Amino acid sequence: MPRRDLPPPPPPAHLRAWLDENAVRADRARILHELGRRSLGIGRLLLLWAVAAVFALGWTFVAMALMAFEEGDPLSFILGFVFVVLGVGVLVPAGFWFARGARLDRQVRGLLCAWAEAGRDPAADARVRAPGRSLTWLLTSFGLGVAGLWLTFGVALSARPGREAYGELAYYMGLGMILWITGLLGLGKAGAHYRWAVRVFRG
Template sequence: MPRRDLPPLPPPAHLRAWLDDSVVRADRARFLEDLGRRSLGPGRLLLLWAIAAVFAFGWSFVGMALMSFEQDRALEDIFGAVYAALGAGVLVPAGFWLAWGARRDRQVRQLLCAWAEFEPDPVVDARLRAPGLSLGWLLPSLGLCALGLWVTFGTAATARPGSDTYGEVAYHMGLGMILWITGLLGVGKAAAHYRWALRALTAPGRGSRSASTGLPPHG
């Protein structure tokens, strides 16, 4: 996957007196816009869904492996082993991909918090709250949670011995769990951003702190 460099950390306190105020504020606005897009942009939601689709694709091989092993025939066991290997070949890289994305999100959040606390600007910070993007994450994610729970518990409730195999039930329940966990991750991200925005961007006295910590005039 292509990787773009993240913005740097805010300059330390002992260097701020040497920096131009307008340049610092322009950099802060640009970096916060970039970090906000990386954290809560539509591309991040699509990336989460893409990872979930890869997990579902890999799980389909696992489901076919389980159903093949249930046949208890030599040829079906061979096919089952092939399906299991294919499933592992898809699920393991998807797991690494998910871990990479989680680590990247943590880095972005740390930088976002650092720049948000550095020289607050009401105009820029108002855009950073992004209630529309939070809602865009929340509503589809709630739908995925509901669909995942319906598939999982519906499969378990309607399964009948003799007509549904254990492999089929395991496959559909696993697919429902993938949908539910994906939706839960989206809901958690939207809720975390909303709580952070309320705490960090609407804290009492933010404007006075900004004025008291402003850069000294030059010249």
């Protein structure tokens, strides 16, 4: 699970005037670096993919339940209900995990904005812009989104009535949707960080 030990917000402006300027600048640089790593680091990207993988596992159980229900015999119905329970048991915790991660991202973003407005330091600000990390998020998320769209629409367009089972078709289309939604989230995060950095540090 994501760590919750976030740095404190910056001291108010009237208190910063009484503090040592070099110490405040050093704290700002250190905290901005840490917040930037938590917001757009490789670890956050891998965590997003891990959540997507858990959703994919849960959807696999749901699709297996649909395939079992298609068989129509009593044993398959029992097996289908077992797969439904397993799917829900995976998807619900994954949803809570995703919600906690989104809430932590909002907290990190708020602290980033607050510390960025607490002063100016070109060297520290350049590290927070993180064009390399933003590009990594952008390219990998774009590739993941393209793969998801190809899987979703490719399976839908190539399906023929009576040849593919509906459960199998739903599985591949749902898996593709998980991939392209994950890619879309990554693209949105990279784009939002870039626009924010340009507005705050170059405006």
